[in-house]
Amino acid sequence: SSLSSSPLLAGLNPEQLVAVTLPAGHALILAGAGSGKTRVLTTRIAWLLQHGHATPGGILAVTFTNKAAKEMLTRLSAMLPVNVRGMWIGTFHGLCNRLLRAHHKLAGLPQTFQILDTQDQLSAVKRLCKQFNVDEERFPPKQLAYFIAGCKEEGLRPRDVQAHDADTRKKVELYQLYEEQCQREGVVDFGELMLRSFELLRDNDPVRMHYQRRFAHILVDEFQDTNKLQYAWLKQLAGDVVDGRLVTQGSVIAVGDDDQSIYAFRGARVGNMQDFVREFAVERQIKLEQNYRSYSNILDSANALIAHNSRRLGKNLRTTQGPGEPVRVYEASSDIAEAQWLVDEIKQLVQGGAMARSEIAVLYRSNAQSRVIESTLFNAGVPYRVYGGLRFFERAEIKHALAYLRLLENPHDDTSFMRVVNFPARGIGARTLEVLQDAAHASGCSLHDAVSAVPGKAGANLGAFVAMVDVLREQTQGQNLRTIIGQVLEASGLLEHYRNEKEGADRLENLDELISAAESFVTQEGFGRDAVALPIDETGAPLTQGPASQGLDPNQPLLQQPMVDVDTGETLSPLAAFLTHAALEAGDNQAQAGQDAVQLMTVHASKGLEFDCVFIGGLEEGLFPHENAMSDQGGLEEERRLMYVAITRARKRLYLSHAQTRLLHGQTRYNVKSRFLDELPEEALKWLTPKQQGFGTFAPNKGAVGAYGSGAGGRFGFKSESFASPPVPPQKQTPSHGLRAGLAVFHTKFGEGKVLAIEGSGDDARAQVHFPRHGTKWLALSVAKLTVVE
Ligand code: ATP
Ligand code: MG
Numbered sequence: 001s002s003l004s005s006s007p008l009l010a011g012l013n014p015e016q017l018v019a020v021t022l023p024a025g026h027a028l029i030l031a032g033a034g035s036g037k038t039r040v041l042t043t044r045i046a047w048l049l050q051h052g053h054a055t056p057g058g059i060l061a062v063t064f065t066n067k068a069a070k071e072m073l074t075r076l077s078a079m080l081p082v083n084v085r086g087m088w089i090g091t092f093h094g095l096c097n098r099l100l101r102a103h104h105k106l107a108g109l110p111q112t113f114q115i116l117d118t119q120d121q122l123s124a125v126k127r128l129c130k131q132f133n134v135d136e137e138r139f140p141p142k143q144l145a146y147f148i149a150g151c152k153e154e155g156l157r158p159r160d161v162q163a164h165d166a167d168t169r170k171k172v173e174l175y176q177l178y179e180e181q182c183q184r185e186g187v188v189d190f191g192e193l194m195l196r197s198f199e200l201l202r203d204n205d206p207v208r209m210h211y212q213r214r215f216a217h218i219l220v221d222e223f224q225d226t227n228k229l230q231y232a233w234l235k236q237l238a239g240d241v242v243d244g245r246l247v248t249q250g251s252v253i254a255v256g257d258d259d260q261s262i263y264a265f266r267g268a269r270v271g272n273m274q275d276f277v278r279e280f281a282v283e284r285q286i287k288l289e290q291n292y293r294s295y296s297n298i299l300d301s302a303n304a305l306i307a308h309n310s311r312r313l314g315k316n317l318r319t320t321q322g323p324g325e326p327v328r329v330y331e332a333s334s335d336i337a338e339a340q341w342l343v344d345e346i347k348q349l350v351q352g353g354a355m356a357r358s359e360i361a362v363l364y365r366s367n368a369q370s371r372v373i374e375s376t377l378f379n380a381g382v383p384y385r386v387y388g389g390l391r392f393f394e395r396a397e398i399k400h401a402l403a404y405l406r407l408l409e410n411p412h413d414d415t416s417f418m419r420v421v422n423f424p425a426r427g428i429g430a431r432t433l434e435v436l437q438d439a440a441h442a443s444g445c446s447l448h449d450a451v452s453a454v455p456g457k458a459g460a461n462l463g464a465f466v467a468m469v470d471v472l473r474e475q476t477q478g479q480n481l482r483t484i485i486g487q488v489l490e491a492s493g494l495l496e497h498y499r500n501e502k503e504g505a506d507r508l509e510n511l512d513e514l515i516s517a518a519e520s521f522v523t524q525e526g527f528g529r530d531a532v533a534l535p536i537d538e539t540g541a542p543l544t545q546g547p548a549s550q551g552l553d554p555n556q557p558l559l560q561q562p563m564v565d566v567d568t569g570e571t572l573s574p575l576a577a578f579l580t581h582a583a584l585e586a587g588d589n590q591a592q593a594g595q596d597a598v599q600l601m602t603v604h605a606s607k608g609l610e611f612d613c614v615f616i617g618g619l620e621e622g623l624f625p626h627e628n629a630m631s632d633q634g635g636l637e638e639e640r641r642l643m644y645v646a647i648t649r650a651r652k653r654l655y656l657s658h659a660q661t662r663l664l665h666g667q668t669r670y671n672v673k674s675r676f677l678d679e680l681p682e683e684a685l686k687w688l689t690p691k692q693q694g695f696g697t698f699a700p701n702k703g704a705v706g707a708y709g710s711g712a713g714g715r716f717g718f719k720s721e722s723f724a725s726p727p728v729p730p731q732k733q734t735p736s737h738g739l740r741a742g743l744a745v746f747h748t749k750f751g752e753g754k755v756l757a758i759e760g761s762g763d764d765a766r767a768q769v770h771f772p773r774h775g776t777k778w779l780a781l782s783v784a785k786l787t788v789v790e
Pocket of ligand 2: 039608
């Protein structure tokens, strides 16, 4: 957009203008899809900064995805000349991660704690079940993992869970053991990130008060999908309850759409909106009713559909755009025919560059649907990219490489240890590992520390593995990230292993991409080079940050550099920062800058996004609405909201399709078209195939059954795109800190040490220093006071 500094507000409609320029105070903006909610939030931040109502450090904004956070930062830096790095804009998980890194001691964690994604969490639970001989028939690890995550989302520790029966008591006991295991290994799962930082705020008055004073403006997007714990977390930041009343310091603006609440299955509570209004005594409620995204045929379809839901807060959406094209509906004989039609249609749309491929989204209800679509796109040579599903950082070879890297950071990370101790094969068998685990269990230490307790040849093999990792850790000190990863891939034997594997070429390519990903991370996050220019105010004068404070002075932008220990200035190594990024951003698309590609994703993943053209496939009873959700009214309404989200992603063109037969989970199903198709206004639709009569008839098509053979290799359709790694510009200006590798320095807490490496410059400068008594540490030079020892 062409928003320059003063006409920031130009083009906003009256309601948006009110919302953007609200005086301090709490407000709820309740508005439908495409009405500019996210845009209002972003513009408000810019407006607050521009008018001096807030400093970059005084704002906390929560977005739903990392992608949305990045977009917000990009837009902000386009609107205003402020340094957006270090601003607290991110997902709940991302922000919790920051808090915990800064106050890790108070939170009872090592600063380098690693984050377990859902997959890691499950394998940690499985390991636990083995260890304690849990009957996995009775307590399937998956259910246990789900139980634990559910407790955490409710804010419940094991001692808080009410267990009335033996099964629940057993689960709670395992939850307790799981916690002990994570604590010992220095790892946290996603739920723990949230709960631990909630407790940090709740139990530490000075910390809570510091952030309460600091964050004068809290803004939350997609508020309808917050869960109980997230809402409680927000309340901690906003204020304290005094005499049963919430007394707040700053202002909280929440933005949401009850019709887009689609995460109830994960504990989201639309009720948070009502609670927010009541508990914060919200006086301003603003509705935005103009939709800027879609033509009216699309919008009318969305409105007509959602009108079938009963429990709604009630909103209207209108557009001044004309009707646009009709919504196209297609019936295919099979899922394969559906995919073929879709690909043909896409090819026509992009012909001669009429439409960018990235402006086309293919949405599906269930991940399993993507396989046929992918292989058809792949065979037709149409570049595409999948969000969700098996994502880059979740692939086996990448997880193996990351496990080695994590062991460099933390030898006691048992999940990583187990993953690679015998990968590539080193003759360490399951029996040996059992002996090792028992030994570790008996003496309450990590697997790493228990290795010497294993006798014989097996013990020697384990010792060799541990020694190899320890040597690697030594050797890579002071090296840059690229070199570290390169050395680890080589020395671990991973490269060798995949070179000898028949199908290893893809995996080698992915490992190469890991290096590119690390490189672009380094460039984007400013690790290893000068980042964005220093912050300047409206007149262009530099905003001086003053000397970085050590304590918790609320007036200081404390964490201008993210994730710095508030006491010592200790910060994450580039490697640890990258590993955090890998765990947190696994769900985000890495290769955004790459090739123009069609976007494939589940409807859930599409929230908040928009595309010129959207395809929604598989509109069949049992698939969408999903069979698991059809038994009760609540489930069906959630499915309908999901469909509402899907429809409202489209700007200009919308295609809906269903197939008479579909091969799903190894079974051919004969399908009836979705009831949702019957809930759309006939005037807005154009049937590309004769309309099936009514809800309930179908004609199985013989030809299609079983026609789908093997999944012709399209699964990793974007693997061949390499990550664009922007050239690293030469380092400007000489460092002001006067440090360089080799110098002897003194730190007030760690004593004398030797500088191994320097990264970044200005406010972002970090040094890697070896302290004989405390080991090697990364220090943020703007916080840690280092003096050169003559
Ligand atoms: P969703 O509910 O899907 O998250 P939203 O309410 O957050 O949608 P936005 O994504 O902020 O909506 O806006 C939808 C589109 O409308 C964007 O392309 C945005 O730039 C555009 N838009 C918003 N307000 C205006 C306006 N006043 N004038 C022109 N375009 C606008
Ligand atoms: Mg939005």
